[in-house]
Amino acid sequence: MELDKYCAIILDLLFKRHENSSSQKNLSLGINEIKREVKPNLGNEYKVQNLNHALDYLLQNELIVKEHDLFSSPKGVEKETNVKYKISGVGIASKEKPELFLPNPGYASSINISSVENVTIIGKHSKVIIHTKYKELGEKIEELIDLVQDNASIPKKDKADILALIKALESLFISETPNIELVRKTDIDLTLKLKKWSTTLGENVLVNGITNLITSYFGI
Structure with missing residues (x-):
């Protein structure tokens, strides 16, 4: 599937970021940084909507984590700012030990x-x-x-x-x-x-x- 290419590239990118980072602050990448890295790997196949779908898929399956600041307007409306993404513990496991990776079973009572x-x-x-x-x-x-x-x-x-x-x-x-x-x-x-x-x-x-x-x- 076309989406798989985007997911694989993004996950690999964030995993390498995790491996090479010496500071907690450097573990995450902003959307523009991700775009700059993903686009050359896909060439003419690159589509922004597919990138967004891939990020959403990885988030839904808890392979990556979204970090952001919250900004409250005078009317009390909260908006996400400074959005960044990093690989999660589940994502790291899927890269280091793919044979042990299991999909999220959902919420448990305990x-x-x-x-x-x-x-x-x-x-x-x-x-x-x-x-x-x-x-x-x-x-x-x-x-x-x-x-x-x-x-x-x-x-x-x-x-x-x-x-x-x-x-x-x-x-x-x-x-x-x-x-x-x-x-x-x-x-x-x-x-x-x-x-x-x-x-x-x-x-x-x-x-x-x-x-x-x-x-x-x-x-x-």
């Missing part, structure tokens, strides 16, 4: 965990694939996602920023040997983001538990 070789699949709101070595850490991260998503006291903008950092931290553990410096920095950024909401989130008990686990794994 956290569902299963292990295949060295990969653990954790899923409630969205399936997460991490290395089995970090299974306990993955469970804690899923709990934190629930805690943040269900908290009505946190404004939408702050909640989106926090969840993006949680998912970023989570995606680093698909590999048995993640980038330690990136893990350390993302964990610090997440802790700082959550600090102002420590009371409503239970004094950061889960965050401290995650940090302690990271320290026990990597000594940082």
Whole structure:
């Protein structure tokens, strides 16, 4: 299918970006950056609508993640700005271990965990694939996602920023040997983001538990 070409190119592009990035800020690409990379690979076959369809397909199947800022107009209308895309933990798994990739089974009534070789699949709101070595850490991260998503006291903008950092931290553990410096920095950024909401989130008990686990794994 024609759409497959676009999906394969975009996913490969974002995967390479993930592999080569030394900073959390550099993991994502804006739409214009993606267009510049995709167009030369397709030549005369390139169509903007097909690119948009491919991005939508990858998002719907949780192979990539969309990041954005929220802008509120004086009338209270929220708009997405500074939209960027990056590969998700599921997308990374599909590139590194395609034989283990499974389509998203949808929402579950409780956290569902299963292990295949060295990969653990954790899923409630969205399936997460991490290395089995970090299974306990993955469970804690899923709990934190629930805690943040269900908290009505946190404004939408702050909640989106926090969840993006949680998912970023989570995606680093698909590999048995993640980038330690990136893990350390993302964990610090997440802790700082959550600090102002420590009371409503239970004094950061889960965050401290995650940090302690990271320290026990990597000594940082």
